[in-house]
Amino acid sequence: MSCMKRLCHETRSHDRLRRTLAVCLRLSRRLLLKMSEERDAAALSGSAQTEGEEDLFVSAMESPEAARLSAEDISPSSNGPKAEPMLLDDDPDDLFAEATEEVSLDSPERQPILSDGPSPVITPVTPVMISSRADVFDRSPDQDEDEEENRDTFDIQISVSDPEKVGDGMNAYMVYKVLTKTSLSIFSRDEVCVKRRFSDFLGLHSKLASKYMHMGYIVPPAPEKSIVGMTKVKVGKEDLSSVEFVEKRRSALERYLLRTVKHPALLKDPDVLQFLESSELPRAVSTQALSGAGILRMVNKAADAVNKMTIKMNESDAWFEEKQQQFENLDVQLRKLHASVESLVCHRKELSVNTASFAKSAAMLGNSEDHTALSRALSQLAEVEEKIDQLHQDQACADFYLISELLGDYVRLITAVKGVFDQRMKTWAKCQDAQVMLQRKREAEAKLQHANKPDKLQQAKDEIREWEGKVQQGERDFEQISKNIRREVGRFEKDRVKDFRVVIIKYLESLVHTQQQMIKYWEAFLPEAKAIA
Amino acid sequence: QQEGLDDGPDFLSEEDRGVSFFFPFLISVLFCLCPPTVDDLCFFFCVFFQSTLPNFKQNEFSVVRQHEEFIWLHDSFVENEEYAGYIIPPAPPKPDFDASREKLQKLGEGEGSMTKEEFTKMKQELEAEYLAIFKKTVAMHEVFLCRVAAHPVLRKDLNFHVFLEYNQDLSVRGKNKKEKLEDFFKNVVKSADGVLVAGVKDVDDFFEHEKTFLLEYHNRVKDASAKSDRMIRSHKSAADDINRIASTLYTLGTQDSTDLCKFFLKVSELFEKTRKIEARVAADEDLKLADLLKYYLRESQAAKDLLYRRGRALADYENANKALDKARAKNKDVLQAETTQQVCCQKFEKISESAKQELIDFKTRRVAAFRKNLVELAELELKHAKGNLQLLQSCLGVLKGDT
Numbered sequence: 002m003s004c005m006k007r008l009c010h011e012t013r014s015h016d017r018l019r020r021t022l023a024v025c026l027r028l029s030r031r032l033l034l035k036m037s038e039e040r041d042a043a044a045l046s047g048s049a050q051t052e053g054e055e056d057l058f059v060s061a062m063e064s065p066e067a068a069r070l071s072a073e074d075i076s077p078s079s080n081g082p083k084a085e086p087m088l089l090d091d092d093p094d095d096l097f098a099e100a101t102e103e104v105s106l107d108s109p110e111r112q113p114i115l116s117d118g119p120s121p122v123i124t125p126v127t128p129v130m131i132s133s134r135a136d137v138f139d140r141s142p143d144q145d146e147d148e149e150e151n152r153d154t155f156d157i158q159i160s161v162s163d164p165e166k167v168g169d170g171m172n173a174y175m176v177y178k179v180l181t182k183t184s185l186s187i188f189s190r191d192e193v194c195v196k197r198r199f200s201d202f203l204g205l206h207s208k209l210a211s212k213y214m215h216m217g218y219i220v221p222p223a224p225e226k227s228i229v230g231m232t233k234v235k236v237g238k239e240d241l242s243s244v245e246f247v248e249k250r251r252s253a254l255e256r257y258l259l260r261t262v263k264h265p266a267l268l269k270d271p272d273v274l275q276f277l278e279s280s281e282l283p284r285a286v287s288t289q290a291l292s293g294a295g296i297l298r299m300v301n302k303a304a305d306a307v308n309k310m311t312i313k314m315n316e317s318d319a320w321f322e323e324k325q326q327q328f329e330n331l332d333v334q335l336r337k338l339h340a341s342v343e344s345l346v347c348h349r350k351e352l353s354v355n356t357a358s359f360a361k362s363a364a365m366l367g368n369s370e371d372h373t374a375l376s377r378a379l380s381q382l383a384e385v386e387e388k389i390d391q392l393h394q395d396q397a398c399a400d401f402y403l404i405s406e407l408l409g410d411y412v413r414l415i416t417a418v419k420g421v422f423d424q425r426m427k428t429w430a431k432c433q434d435a436q437v438m439l440q441r442k443r444e445a446e447a448k449l450q451h452a453n454k455p456d457k458l459q460q461a462k463d464e465i466r467e468w469e470g471k472v473q474q475g476e477r478d479f480e481q482i483s484k485n486i487r488r489e490v491g492r493f494e495k496d497r498v499k500d501f502r503v504v505i506i507k508y509l510e511s512l513v514h515t516q517q518q519m520i521k522y523w524e525a526f527l528p529e530a531k532a533i534a
Numbered sequence: 535q536q537e538g539l540d541d542g543p544d545f546l547s548e549e550d551r552g553v554s555f556f557f558p559f560l561i562s563v564l565f566c567l568c569p570p571t572v573d574d575l576c577f578f579f580c581v582f583f584q585s586t587l588p589n590f591k592q593n594e595f596s597v598v599r600q601h602e603e604f605i606w607l608h609d610s611f612v613e614n615e616e617y618a619g620y621i622i623p624p625a626p627p628k629p630d631f632d633a634s635r636e637k638l639q640k641l642g643e644g645e646g647s648m649t650k651e652e653f654t655k656m657k658q659e660l661e662a663e664y665l666a667i668f669k670k671t672v673a674m675h676e677v678f679l680c681r682v683a684a685h686p687v688l689r690k691d692l693n694f695h696v697f698l699e700y701n702q703d704l705s706v707r708g709k710n711k712k713e714k715l716e717d718f719f720k721n722v723v724k725s726a727d728g729v730l731v732a733g734v735k736d737v738d739d740f741f742e743h744e745k746t747f748l749l750e751y752h753n754r755v756k757d758a759s760a761k762s763d764r765m766i767r768s769h770k771s772a773a774d775d776i777n778r779i780a781s782t783l784y785t786l787g788t789q790d791s792t793d794l795c796k797f798f799l800k801v802s803e804l805f806e807k808t809r810k811i812e813a814r815v816a817a818d819e820d821l822k823l824a825d826l827l828k829y830y831l832r833e834s835q836a837a838k839d840l841l842y843r844r845g846r847a848l849a850d851y852e853n854a855n856k857a858l859d860k861a862r863a864k865n866k867d868v869l870q871a872e873t874t875q876q877v878c879c880q881k882f883e884k885i886s887e888s889a890k891q892e893l894i895d896f897k898t899r900r901v902a903a904f905r906k907n908l909v910e911l912a913e914l915e916l917k918h919a920k921g922n923l924q925l926l927q928s929c930l931g932v933l934k935g936d937t
């Protein structure tokens with residue numbers, strides 16, 4: 002009996018760990034919410050009303066459903082605190098209860114709805130269970146997106162330009178001009194120009210991530226922060242490296258916006274529209290690392306990491322497993338490629354510098370050579386090498402801005418894709434949790450029936466109904482996110498193919514140009530060399 | 535096989551290489567490989583030698599010599615007073631495989647972190663590099679012997695004949711520490727002297743001009759040689775990067791599930807080929823430019839040494855004159871002073887005469903060598919750029935056609 006108890010402890014420890022963490026998180030969130038409500042309430046921009054009171058969760062990627070859950074936490078009749086005594090329950094019967102909780106995805110209640118992504122392994126089956134409840138996930142964006150995909154023209158141009166420094170010292174920041182030209186009707190004007198700073202972009206991304214990632218949408222990641230780079234700019238160093246840094250950032254911000262609006266759902270998002278159009282944007286303080294939101298982000302990240310380790314999902318859909326493996330492999334190779342390209346950029350820059358220095362040296366040598374024809378030839382050689390050094394410099398730029406940045410973007414994008422798969426896992430886990438809860442409520446009810454306490458029995462029955470609803474919702478969510486992911490991955494892959502094709506062809510064209518110039522220079526030099534007599 | 539590398543350094547005109555029938559020598563240096571893992575590298579050079587001159591016992595024969603023996607021969611020329619008036623062909627550089635050995639070590643250490651294909655590829659690269667350095671070392675030693683053979687006076691040297699004919703070990707040991715220290719001090723003294731001598735303005739315009747010219751030229755060649763080395767190293771590093779990119783693209787191509795797989799494979803193939811061309815460009819630049827500069831760095835040093843010797847002879851002559859005047863004034867040891875003065879005068883005039891000719895020849899050789907190498911460099915660069923361009927354009931055509 003005692004070793005069965007121990008076994009029971011151990012098999013439950015995984016779930017218990019997860020549930021303990023979930024409780025800790027809820028408590029810490031409540032604390033932080035109280036803290037920051039006093040501080041940040043005014044500064045936060047208006048998002049959808051459901052998130053009004055939970056603005057702090059903006060970066061926590063919580064679904065509206067979870068918001069509902071948290072709302073219940075705060076209400077007196079929440080099952081949050083009540084869950085705790087259940088956790089500590091040491092009933093040996095629970096061992097068998099756990100055993101029946103393994104609900105695989107194959108159960109008849111859940112037939113995955115086929116999306117228009119790449120052909121999955123499983124055969125299509127018509128949905129048995131269709132919820133009548135209007136759900137946030139089942140909105141019309143689906144239909145709109147199908148229409149978008151059929152449209153060939155993408156009628157919006159965005160440019161990020163004219164970086165300007167505002168303020169001085171450590172409070173200084175760069176402001177970029179964002180110009181949008183479009184004929185799409187959702188925009189109020191044909192051409193809009195606004196001024197935005199880097200933290201505005203980060204704020205936009207964090208809002209979009211919180212709204213869409215849990216639904217399985219791949220939200221393009223924002224460019225990375227760089228303390229070193231920004232400090233140099235703030236301090237006012239006008240040297241080459243800070244100019245390069247600003248240019249790199251400007252280019253990254255432009256690519257970020259273009260990718261964001263390419264996504265049909267994100268294009269219509271009110272936050273995106275506000276970002277592109279409105280002249281004043283409330284400052285996104287929640288993007289700062291040390292704000293309440295920042296700390297919350299870190300806590301969530303830690304929780305996610307633990308979750309990933311402890312959730313063991315029964316994957317019945319081979320498509321997902323295959324795709325995840327593919328993205329894993331792609332990630333590894335892209336990182337490797339990125340590193341090699343960065344090394345190439347570095348060596349080409351070095352080559353350019355060394356060629357320039359050799360050119361000067363050759364010119365000096367030509368000067369001291371006392372044979373006139375040879376002297377002239379050496380000077381010509383110096384000129385050729387100088388032109389070639391410029392060629393190398395330009396080529397290194399092309400290497401960087403075309404290939405290296407593309408690879409960097411895709412490495413970050415794939416992290417977002419992996420994040421979306423993780424969201425699906427989380428949704429599944431939530432569904433599982435709900436089923437566990439439901440089972441417990443049923444047992445509790447069964448016990449109460451024997452104990453003959455009519456008032457508590459009613460409450461138990463109510464709870465059962467509530468959890469049945471949650472289970473249904475969880476299953477629906479899971480189906481929806483799976484469907485969304487299939488569609489998103491399909492779109493992502495199409496974009497990836499297009500992006501890489503376009504960029505690689507442009508890059509090869511740059512290489513062609515370099516070689517053509519080389520030929521021109523050496524052809525001009527050859528007669529000079531032959532003229533040495 | 536590597537095309538450009540078979541040519542070897544061409545610092546000498548056709549005549550100097552002993553290929554033409556004007557010179558009765560044909561010397562080739564073949565080469566026995568020594569395992570590169572041995573720390574104290576001892577390379578054996580097989581010197582193969584043909585001659586129609588009657589001085590030699592046989593018409594053709596071969597001996598095995600070590601690098602130290604070449605150095606011994608060179609030093610014996612330098613120390614021989616008779617040859618003070620000639621530019622002594624610079625000694626061949628010691629075989630230097632340190633850089634390659636380091637790479638081999640790094641490759642061994644990094645074996646775990648790369649795929650089998652990558653490792654084999656890099657190993658092949660390294661082997662090719664080793665081979666290239668071996669060939670260069672051989673060529674340098676050959677050039678030295680050919681220059682000696684081409685010189686009308688030096689080719690008659692006894693030590694040279696012994697070097698070529700004596701088929702036993704010459705029992706020449708490398709200089710021990712004491713001797714090396716002596717050499718070091720000699721060089722220090724020489725450079726101090728050199729400054730003194732250089733400071734005195736020469737009566738003879740020709741030599742005055744040569745002095746100023748050589749001092750400046752030598753420094754600039756040194757600088758150009760160092761900078762060209764660095765430039766070529768960067769070029770090689772960039773080619774290595776392209777190699778890695780090609781491998782990763784290949785892996786991507788085999789893994790990708792979309793249309794991109796064919797794309798990646800094609801581009802990977804392209805980069806493999808362009809990488810080989812880039813490596814060839816770096817190797818050719820090394821051969822035609824860097825080696826040329828290195829060689830003339832050594833030659834200009836040898837020419838400077840000649841000027842220095844002449845300067846010493848001049849100083850000795852002037853001192854002897856002063857001593858003679860003093861002796862005549864005191865009327866003591868006049869005959870001795872006179873003989874000394876005459877000897878010094880003769881020595882100085884002999885050196886001056888041959889030095890003039892040597893320096894004129896040096897200029898001719900230099901101009902010819904630069905012309906040959908610069909023309910070949912430009913031709914090779916053009917050839918490779920055209921090859922690259924053709925590969926790129928044909929690949930672009932295929933890729934664009936696919937879409």
